Amino acid sequence: MSGPEVDALAGRPMRADARRNRQRVFDAARALFATPDSDPSMEQIARAAGVGVGTMYRNWPSRSALVEAIYRDDLAGLTARAAQHRGEHEPWEALVRWLRDYLSHARAKRGMLTELGAAFDARPELLTESRRQVLEATAIVLAPAQRAGVVRADLTAADLVQLVRGIVLSAIVPPDRYALLLDVVLDGIRA
Amino acid sequence: MSGPEVDALAGRPMRADARRNRQRVFDAARALFATPDSDPSMEQIARAAGVGVGTMYRNWPSRSALVEAIYRDDLAGLTARAAQHRGEHEPWEALVRWLRDYLSHARAKRGMLTELGAAFDARPELLTESRRQVLEATAIVLAPAQRAGVVRADLTAADLVQLVRGIVLSAIVPPDRYALLLDVVLDGIRA
DNA sequence: TTGCTAACCGGAATACTATTCCGTATCGTA
């Protein structure tokens, strides 16, 4: 989540009810945006959160700011898993798990692509930055796999991400083929 | 251009003023949509065409129908060039020219991606069909190049299109690198 | 506990768009 949690000027902490409402809106919005083809209006989100629209706008100045906040949060959750996998599994297995995570994340986000597009338009650096985060997370699991000699050494994190993202972005691929295509990529990158 | 040019039931030709207005709207809309970040409203388009909004809706039932008509027209113009290049140039040169055409077309269309997204949502077959057209056009210049032995034989039209589209879609690539990246691809596909 | 006020709240009002509707104007024909 992002946005003001303390008053910008006084540094005073938010009032308890305000913090509660803020969280409610965030949770409701995340749930609604996650539903495919839901395209929720600001009023729908507010109603689902049990709050007036004014309350939403006090926390996020626009619809795309709210979308961005949710996206950032999801992305942070995703990238954190790379380090987690590396700590818990062998290099190859960690890499595979991370790529599966990334794939399902990208697939889920495809639904809110229109929404995200507006957010990216509003703040182009969001695109650059989120790409950087994904590359960093990928490097965390890719490097050990390469050091262990199980993945070809001439592959960069950017290459790998491009390969996997391609699976999702080409909108002709039926979802039940994702796993197969990922296997193809995995076979291809093996040392 | 697409849409009714004759009355659907009677087969009667359109009235002269109607045909003129239809063309004006189409031209004005194409010009406005081509301007980056213009996101023109229906009223802006109508005003630019010197016409009322009602006149637009008589020709295209919705905004996304108009976007689709323009896209189809642009695409037809693009794919026609493949055959033209094949007729006028050596196989390799024809292929290179076609890929440059495709690249600049894809770049131009990136601006109206949001608009197009709505059109694709409304009619999913538009996506399938336009992809098919691009593949067919690519095959027209690819096959001769392969027969002439100047392009590796194991490359499909789909592979090639995917490679080139990737250059444009990854929004981090600064436009002045497009030509370089295309050169890389061209080197890569040489037999 | 009570009283006070800054911080918050809800939702009506505003602003901007796509789309529909219909009275009016024009074209094409006899």
Place this chain on the structure above:
DNA sequence: TACGATACGGAATAGTATTCCGGTTAGCAA
């Protein structure tokens, strides 16, 4: 020239994001 059929313009409708403000409440001091 006259008369439908056809097409026109743009006001009205509908739906959504965003703003605004009178009323409410949390949190603190006495």
